[in-house]
Amino acid sequence: MAGFRIRGDSPINLRAIPHPAVTLAIEFGDRPFDIHGTAGRMRSVSLAAGLSFSAFQVRAEGIACVQVRLSPLAGHPVLGLPLAELGGSVIALDDLWGRDTARLRERLHHARTWPERFALIDTELMTRLDRGRAVDPEVAWAWHQIIASHGRARINDLAARTGWSRQRMWARFGSQIGLTPKRAAMLVRFDQAIHRLVHGHTPAQVAADCGYADQSHLHHDVRAFTGTPPSAAANEPWLAADDTAWPSHRSAT
Known part of the structure; x- marks a missing residue:
């Protein structure tokens, strides 16, 4: 888990490379990510990517976010679906967690320190892990x-x-x-x-x-x-x- 704050008006461009983990990113500064991958373009304040995505472009400007990499063994229960259902797509976390994502983003926004934000993410992940269905x-x-x-x-x-x-x-x-x-x-x-x-x-x-x-x-x-x-x-x-x-x-x- 890591916290990032990218200040200034000059956007940065990154290319996300496949990694053997489930990647989550939650932006809490009202500056969405612009994502361009094999499935096309999307603009979102949160994202979830499984293990099978292809390299994709991320453009961000003045963002504040928390990024998490989860073992796929945890990703399955935390996201609430078998990871095969993600396919090779990068999707908005809101599509999986619904309004819970917006509520979490608001709490992250009002938290004053990174340790507070990390604790909020930990609580959310552990709650979902405990009630989710474990892999075989x-x-x-x-x-x-x-x-x-x-x-x-x-x-x-x-x-x-x-x-x-x-x-x-x-x-x-x-x-x-x-x-x-x-x-x-x-x-x-x-x-x-x-x-x-x-x-x-x-x-x-x-x-x-x-x-x-x-x-x-x-x-x-x-x-x-x-x-x-x-x-x-x-x-x-x-x-x-x-x-x-x-x-x-x-x-x-």
Whole structure:
């Protein structure tokens, strides 16, 4: 979770890159985001994006917002629907939470400090998590295996180790997480690789360390998720700010 306040009259443009988490953003300064993605354009003061979105453009001017990244295991109950229903779209959080989103935005607006705002978000998320429907334990286990292996788990073994058929695992995982196990593993591995590139590691080293067959394989996956080659993707502001915007502890800028 992180808080952002972008002052001034000059808009900023960012390109959101796929990430193995559910992304929520709630603006509370009455300055909506302009979003342009594969589904077209939208203008909203809140957004929700699952794991399967394609890279999209965000234009913002003078905004104040809180952004949250949730494990898809939490995203399913918090959003109130299987993540497959989000598809590859970025949608307004208002469409999922209704008037609760407007009430939350008002409370965030009147809060005086970032810790107060973070506490409001925590309360909202925990309430929804507690009353939401959890993902299947087998799906949660498979997701943890993919994360722990940095996307290099043997996907064909996951179903067998849970006692499910391959067809059942693919169907339930795809519905609740929003991606097939194979695509989820590709996304997790890509995320590790692209952040290594951001930190200056060479493509050859990243390909070898992250389990790609060769640099061509790495190049293919980066382009598949970002639409750009590794040299361009590694300079995306969205990624360069990642450690500041979403550290292991909460922060505000």
